[in-house]
Amino acid sequence: MAGRYDSNPFDEEEVNPFAGQAGQGKKAGQSNYGGGAFYMTNPASVPPATSRLSPLSPEPADYNRGATVDIPLDNAKDVRTKEKELQAKEAELRKREQEIKRREDAVARAGIVIEEKNWPPFFPIIHHDIANEIPIHLQKMQYVAFTTFLGLVLCLLWNVVAVTTAWIKGEGPTIWLLSVIYFIAGVPGGYVLWYRPLYRAMRTDSALRFGLFFLCYLLHIGFCIFASVAPPIIFKGKSLTGILPAIDVLGDHALVGIFYFIGFGLFCVESLLSIWVLQQVYMYFRGSGKAAQIKSEARRQTMMAAL
Numbered sequence: 001m002a003g004r005y006d007s008n009p010f011d012e013e014e015v016n017p018f019a020g021q022a023g024q025g026k027k028a029g030q031s032n033y034g035g036g037a038f039y040m041t042n043p044a045s046v047p048p049a050t051s052r053l054s055p056l057s058p059e060p061a062d063y064n065r066g067a068t069v070d071i072p073l074d075n076a077k078d079v080r081t082k083e084k085e086l087q088a089k090e091a092e093l094r095k096r097e098q099e100i101k102r103r104e105d106a107v108a109r110a111g112i113v114i115e116e117k118n119w120p121p122f123f124p125i126i127h128h129d130i131a132n133e134i135p136i137h138l139q140k141m142q143y144v145a146f147t148t149f150l151g152l153v154l155c156l157l158w159n160v161v162a163v164t165t166a167w168i169k170g171e172g173p174t175i176w177l178l179s180v181i182y183f184i185a186g187v188p189g190g191y192v193l194w195y196r197p198l199y200r201a202m203r204t205d206s207a208l209r210f211g212l213f214f215l216c217y218l219l220h221i222g223f224c225i226f227a228s229v230a231p232p233i234i235f236k237g238k239s240l241t242g243i244l245p246a247i248d249v250l251g252d253h254a255l256v257g258i259f260y261f262i263g264f265g266l267f268c269v270e271s272l273l274s275i276w277v278l279q280q281v282y283m284y285f286r287g288s289g290k291a292a293q294i295k296s297e298a299r300r301q302t303m304m305a306a307l
Helices: 019-028 073-110 136-171 173-204 207-229 243-250 254-287 290-306
Strands: 030-033 036-039
Touching (some): 136 173, 136 207, 136 243, 136 254, 173 207, 207 243, 207 254, 207 290, 243 254
Antiparallel strands (some): 030 036
């Protein structure tokens, strides 16, 4: 039979966490009370737990808390002056913009179109913008008319070249001088007299400008037909590269004759294209009812002139 004070096998075993340090505890200090052991830990072995923050740097002795910062008043005045000047300039610019806009609106209401020179691109001397200013159904006609104007420039320029070769071969300087006069007068004259009126008539649909175009374009066609023949009745015979001067100079100088025949061909093509343009513009003019409009405008202009 088990003893009275035997330990209960079902009791939980109590673990002493200081059991491993029993030998050390005795070295440090040990006292027995009723057979039990009480161990004391040496306080000197515990490291200090407190840490101090680094002290703030002392204030400089020469620091004056009551010192004031001097701000130059001149700089502030300059800033205000510049600000006022900028505001005045801004107001002036705004006023100018309003004035320009008012003038542009007045010009637009009056139907005046500002033409900016944009052709040719490398050296603008005229205003020309068919794609943006001419109605789509009239652009083809206008392009062909512009081709006839360029054709006139080419014909007169080639005429100068051919007559120059004839002058070099001994035909005299008079015909060369006349060919230069034809070129100088014909190119700006063709633009001012018939191409620009047609361009503006297509753009503004003005009956009077159509009438001016028809009158001057008939003269242009007559000149081209005359130049392609070049009879020696009005102009000096060999100053124009027509068929008659070409036949005349071909026997003496073959190269000059070839140049004259090329000029004759150019004038013929120019005449045919010009006749086609005149026909197309006249068909549009009659079909759009501009004939009656030009008559009424002509009567009104006559009455105003009489009054």
